[in-house]
Amino acid sequence: MSITALKALAQLIISNVETIESTCQSKGTEFPSLDDLFEPSVLDAHPAILGASRQIVAAAAQIIATVRPPMELLSEHATGMYSTAALAFINSNDVVDVIQLNGTRGMHSKEIGQKIGVDGSKVDRVLRYLATRHIFREVRPNVFVNNKVSSLLLKSKPWDELVADPSSKYAGALGASAIGHTTEEGFMGAPYIPQFLKNPGQYQSPFNMSIKDTTNIFAWYEQAENLWRGRRFVVGMRGAGERFPPEIFTSAIDWKGLPQGSTVVDVGANVGTVTLPLAKAFPHLHFILQDLDHAISDAKVFWQDRFPEALSERRVEFQVHDFFTPMPVKADVYFLRLILHDWPQEEGIKILKHIRAAAKPTSILIIFEMIVLHACPETSKFAAQSPVPPAPPPLLANYGLGFGGFVTMADMQMLNLLGGRERTIEEFEELGRESGWKLETVKPGPISAFIYTPE
Numbered sequence: 132m133s134i135t136a137l138k139a140l141a142q143l144i145i146s147n148v149e150t151i152e153s154t155c156q157s158k159g160t161e162f163p164s165l166d167d168l169f170e171p172s173v174l175d176a177h178p179a180i181l182g183a184s185r186q187i188v189a190a191a192a193q194i195i196a197t198v199r200p201p202m203e204l205l206s207e208h209a210t211g212m213y214s215t216a217a218l219a220f221i222n223s224n225d226v227v228d229v230i231q232l233n234g235t236r237g238m239h240s241k242e243i244g245q246k247i248g249v250d251g252s253k254v255d256r257v258l259r260y261l262a263t264r265h266i267f268r269e270v271r272p273n274v275f276v277n278n279k280v281s282s283l284l285l286k287s288k289p290w291d292e293l294v295a296d297p298s299s300k301y302a303g304a305l306g307a308s309a310i311g312h313t314t315e316e317g318f319m320g321a322p323y324i325p326q327f328l329k330n331p332g333q334y335q336s337p338f339n340m341s342i343k344d345t346t347n348i349f350a351w352y353e354q355a356e357n358l359w360r361g362r363r364f365v366v367g368m369r370g371a372g373e374r375f376p377p378e379i380f381t382s383a384i385d386w387k388g389l390p391q392g393s394t395v396v397d398v399g400a401n402v403g404t405v406t407l408p409l410a411k412a413f414p415h416l417h418f419i420l421q422d423l424d425h426a427i428s429d430a431k432v433f434w435q436d437r438f439p440e441a442l443s444e445r446r447v448e449f450q451v452h453d454f455f456t457p458m459p460v461k462a463d464v465y466f467l468r469l470i471l472h473d474w475p476q477e478e479g480i481k482i483l484k485h486i487r488a489a490a491k492p493t494s495i496l497i498i499f500e501m502i503v504l505h506a507c508p509e510t511s512k513f514a515a516q517s518p519v520p521p522a523p524p525p526l527l528a529n530y531g532l533g534f535g536g537f538v539t540m541a542d543m544q545m546l547n548l549l550g551g552r553e554r555t556i557e558e559f560e561e562l563g564r565e566s567g568w569k570l571e572t573v574k575p576g577p578i579s580a581f582i583y584t585p586e
């Protein structure tokens with residue numbers, strides 16, 4: 132049986148590699164090599180490539196789980212903190228940028244150590260641990276070069292991207308910011324997860340337990356000594372947001388059909404990565420970005436940089452607004468992207484109730500979030516609205532690491548940082564029901580659109 136399953140998994144890998152090959156041929160391009168630096172490619176959002184990658188990742192992980200000795204596999208996961216610590220070390224010491232000074236020649240760990248003020252004989256161990264897991268490449272003994280994965284952490288990118296804080300080394304560095312946030316703030320809370328699950332006490336999250344303070348992480352970011360972390364989060368969040376194709380947002384509802392001058396509120400907008408493509412595509416709409424103080428300051432810089440006309444024509448407004456207080460705008464459309472996953476049920480309901488209290492009978496609410504799929508076949512009435520096609524056997528129903536990997540990882544991160552959660556479609560329906568909103572439509576995708584009307 133296990134050989135039959137292994138062969139089926141190997142076959143899935145081969146047939147999907149062939150799909151990648153034929154798609155590359157039809158596009159006249161090569162599939163990016165693991166050995167090169169990361170470059171955005173036309174293939175990144177290509178549906179055939181995304182579908183093939185999903186099956187290959189799912190099948191490869193399942194083969195590894197089948198053939199790797201179970202104790203070794205368990206130990207790999209049990210020592211996951213070394214991956215976090217290794218990434219935190221190289222990211223905070225700019226090791227990727229240092230190695231890149233020598234380009235494809237690579238750099239000896241002793242030289243890397245000298246440049247960052249760390250014993251080189253320790254640096255090589257960290258880099259080898261990562262190179263063994265395909266982050267960096269060891270080209271000769273103790274000599275390392277960047278690859279497709281490590282190069283995402285380069286900070287010395289041209290500063291044409293938004294700069295939340297031009298004096299920060301994280302200013303345009305989307306990957307380094309997101310990974311810095313996770314390997315530092317995330318790493319603080321993670322050890323407290325078991326204790327929190329058993330007995331949260333006065334705390335809303337494991338992160339709060341780690342700082343021994345009930346201030347939520349967003350309010351904590353507003354404190355003077357943590358402001359730089361908050362700004363790094365803004366840059367990382369933009370990176371996380373920009374990986375979704377803008378069509379997800381521009382096709383969520385019939386924006387064109389909204390009357391001239393309709394008001395659209397981006398609740399918890401951060402710098403407004405979703406509003407930007409909407410404002411470009413639908414000049415007849417008026418947009419209001421709401422967030423906390425530092426995010427709104429960064430949003431103003433972002434828009435001045437990316438779309439200054441929207442500011443001079445007053446098509447975009449900025450509002451410092453706490454979404455746990457009454458919504459000040461009676462809008463035609465409210466949307467929230469990656470907001471509700473931050474919060475436990477009670478807080479999520481509070482946010483939506485404030486919006487409901489301000490809404491008109493004709494207002495529309497759109498929630499953009501990822502969907503959690505069970506690792507077994509779905510049984511709910513929403514099973515047909517899956518963001519992914521049915522997984523071929525013997526893959527897990529949620530494609531394991533090929534799809535469920537990212538959502539479950541994000542779910543643990545939300546639990547850790549804010550006591551939040553990623554949700555199933557049923558849970559989104561329930562969230563609406565408990566806050567006065569009726570779920571009308573779900574548009575499944577890499578990030579899904581849940582469309583509600585007032586109940």
Ligand SMILES: C[S@@+](CC[C@H](N)C(=O)[O-])C[C@H]1O[C@@H](n2cnc3c(N)ncnc32)[C@H](O)[C@@H]1O
Binds near residue numbers: 404421423452468
């Ligand atoms: C996960 S980010 C999502 C940002 C944005 N919607 C996006 O998709 O790029 C969460 C956002 O919620 C904002 N936020 C947190 N607490 C808030 C509050 N009480 N009122 C308003 N915004 C808040 C944060 O500043 C942050 O920008």
